[in-house]
Amino acid sequence: MSIRVGVVGAGGKMGTAVCAAVAADSALELVAAVDPYASGQERSGITIADSLSSLADAGAEVVVDFTVAAASRETLPWLASQGMHAVVGTTGFSDADLSSFRSAFTRSNCLIAANFAIGAVLMMRFAELAAPFFETAEIIELHHDAKADAPSGTAVTTANRMAAARTEPWADDPTKHEVYPGARGGEGPTGIRVHAVRMRGMIASQEVILGTTGQTLTVRHDTFDRASFMPGVVVACKRIGEWGERFTLGLEPLLGL
Numbered sequence: 284m285s286i287r288v289g290v291v292g293a294g295g296k297m298g299t300a301v302c303a304a305v306a307a308d309s310a311l312e313l314v315a316a317v318d319p320y321a322s323g324q325e326r327s328g329i330t331i332a333d334s335l336s337s338l339a340d341a342g343a344e345v346v347v348d349f350t351v352a353a354a355s356r357e358t359l360p361w362l363a364s365q366g367m368h369a370v371v372g373t374t375g376f377s378d379a380d381l382s383s384f385r386s387a388f389t390r391s392n393c394l395i396a397a398n399f400a401i402g403a404v405l406m407m408r409f410a411e412l413a414a415p416f417f418e419t420a421e422i423i424e425l426h427h428d429a430k431a432d433a434p435s436g437t438a439v440t441t442a443n444r445m446a447a448a449r450t451e452p453w454a455d456d457p458t459k460h461e462v463y464p465g466a467r468g469g470e471g472p473t474g475i476r477v478h479a480v481r482m483r484g485m486i487a488s489q490e491v492i493l494g495t496t497g498q499t500l501t502v503r504h505d506t507f508d509r510a511s512f513m514p515g516v517v518v519a520c521k522r523i524g525e526w527g528e529r530f531t532l533g534l535e536p537l538l539g540l
Contacts, residue, residue, distance in 0.1 A: 286310060286311050286345055286520060287312050287314045287343050287345070288313055288343060288346070288520055289316065289338040289343035289367075290313070290317070290326075291318070291338075291346060291354075292348060292349045292350035293316035293317060293318045293321065294321025294326075295321075297372065297512070298316070298318060298349050300510060301516055302316055302329065303326075303513075304513035304516060305516075306327035311520055313328070315329065315337050315343050316329045316330070316332065317334065317335060318333070335358060335362075338367065339367075344367065345369075345370060345524060346362050347370045347371075347516060348370070348371045349372040349373060351373060352375035352376055355371060355373040355376070359371065359387065360383070362393075363388045363391060363393070364387075366391045367391055368393070369391070370396075370516065371393065371395040371396070372396060374397055374437075374439075375436065388529045389529065391529075392523050392524065392531070393530050393531070394523055394532075395532055395533075396519070396533050396534040397437045397533070398437040398487075398512070398534070399512040399513075399514075400487075400504065400515060402511070404515070404533070404540065405540075406491070408540055410441055410493070411441075411444040411448045412448070413493050413500055413502070414446075414449050415450070417495045417500065419453060419493070419495070420491065421476045422434075422442055422471070422475060422476070423477075423478045423480065423489070423490050424488070425480040425485055425488040426480070426481060426488075427482070427486055427487070428481045428483045428485075433481070434469060434478075434479045435479065435487070435489070437487075438477050438489060439471070439477075440533070441489070442471035442472055453474050456474065486506045486507060488503070488506065490502065491503075
């Protein structure tokens, strides 16, 4: 029996791709699409509604949310109250947001992932594994020019995981003067520098550069099409209902990483 899936943010580029991926998978059934900014339009045979109530009316079991943090702060508690599982690709949440979501999901499960591209998940894991063996590290993330937040959720997650993987401090930054203020990027946890590039024509890329005496290691992932995120989304939709945890951060646990 197919898993009934709804999509919030269905009118956007990511939402459109999610609708198509769900509709194309024989184990899933696209039953509802919500986006107040695209109400009345059609995605993969479903007419977009403007209200979350359409998800309940359609009997959605799993709901995928690719919107913005402000919208998700309203959507996720509602999904929890309805007993619907949530697969979330929205970023920009605070620690307080995550705590509130964790408390809300008591009858259904919620997965929030900064990146659903399996290659990006592996990139973050490789950087985490490498962090204890190097003395300096910087992250450069590159995204399309319509991305509102900087640095990206993927970069923030990568920096946090690399910082947690170390027991020794990173080497001191030797910079004494920035000719252009901000040239050294933003300072993340334990001093990891994060640089955000916003460029027309790009989708999403990230590289982590680690260095120590006589050597550097670069781990890079490039996304050339939003279709790269869809295998991860589909896996999450299939597994979230049977997952043993009510609240999960990152796709890694569902992939066994």
